[in-house]
Amino acid sequence: MRAGTHLRAATWRDIPAMADLERAAFPEDPWDEASLWSELARRPRRSYLVAHDPRTSDLVGYAGLDLGGDVADVMTLAVDPRARGRGVGTLLLDELHHRARAAGAASVMLEVRSGNDVARRLYASRGYALVRTRRRYYRSGEDALALRKELSADG
Numbered sequence: 169m170r171a172g173t174h175l176r177a178a179t180w181r182d183i184p185a186m187a188d189l190e191r192a193a194f195p196e197d198p199w200d201e202a203s204l205w206s207e208l209a210r211r212p213r214r215s216y217l218v219a220h221d222p223r224t225s226d227l228v229g230y231a232g233l234d235l236g237g238d239v240a241d242v243m244t245l246a247v248d249p250r251a252r253g254r255g256v257g258t259l260l261l262d263e264l265h266h267r268a269r270a271a272g273a274a275s276v277m278l279e280v281r282s283g284n285d286v287a288r289r290l291y292a293s294r295g296y297a298l299v300r301t302r303r304r305y306y307r308s309g310e311d312a313l314a315l316r317k318e319l320s321a322d323g
């Protein structure tokens with residue numbers, strides 16, 4: 169684990185800070201607090217975790233997973249712009265994989281914008297492969313890429 173960053177399960181009290189992260193990470197279409205409330209209300213099928221600085225308790229990232237059976241879906245993954253490039257996104261993603269595996273999933277899927285090079289590099293480094301392209305899926309005209317990672321015992 170990256171020194172200085174801890175992970176824990178998200179709680180209702182995290183929602184305002186999660187909404188702040190959403191606005192910073194997804195300025196075009198952020199989830200509002202009501203959406204985050206409804207996501208947390210779907211636990212335990214949904215599993216949300218936050219990354220925080222243990223000295224200040226400040227949230228530096230968060231991620232969510234849908235545990236629907238054989239295939240788990242990454243609902244979201246976001247890191248505070250000031251904390252990027254230091255392994256927090258990788259830490260969160262690895263923990264999602266751990267949780268998916270523990271819940272019995274055989275693979276994990278997610279969708280990413282075709283122009284999101286940083287996220288695509290992160291997913292490629294963790295073994296995700298392209299399974300489908302949805303042409304001009306986003307309002308911006310960008311394609312959506314569906315990626316899948318097979319979960320093996322070793323990660």
Ligand SMILES: CC(C)(COP(=O)(O)OP(=O)(O)OC[C@H]1O[C@@H](n2cnc3c(N)ncnc32)[C@H](O)[C@@H]1OP(=O)(O)O)[C@@H](O)C(=O)NCCC(=O)NCCS
Pocket residue numbers: 193194245246247248251252253254255256257258259279280281284285286287289290293
């Ligand atoms: C995608 C995101 C979660 C990555 O978080 P992060 O904490 O910066 O990621 P990490 O530091 O763990 O880096 C993971 C990999 O991403 C890539 N990466 C990270 N920062 C990068 C940068 N500034 N430039 C290029 N590649 C970068 C690298 O490949 C890196 O692996 P490496 O360090 O081994 O080379 C973060 O950029 C983010 O919140 N983006 C906005 C929201 C978003 O796009 N979420 C994903 C939606 S599908």
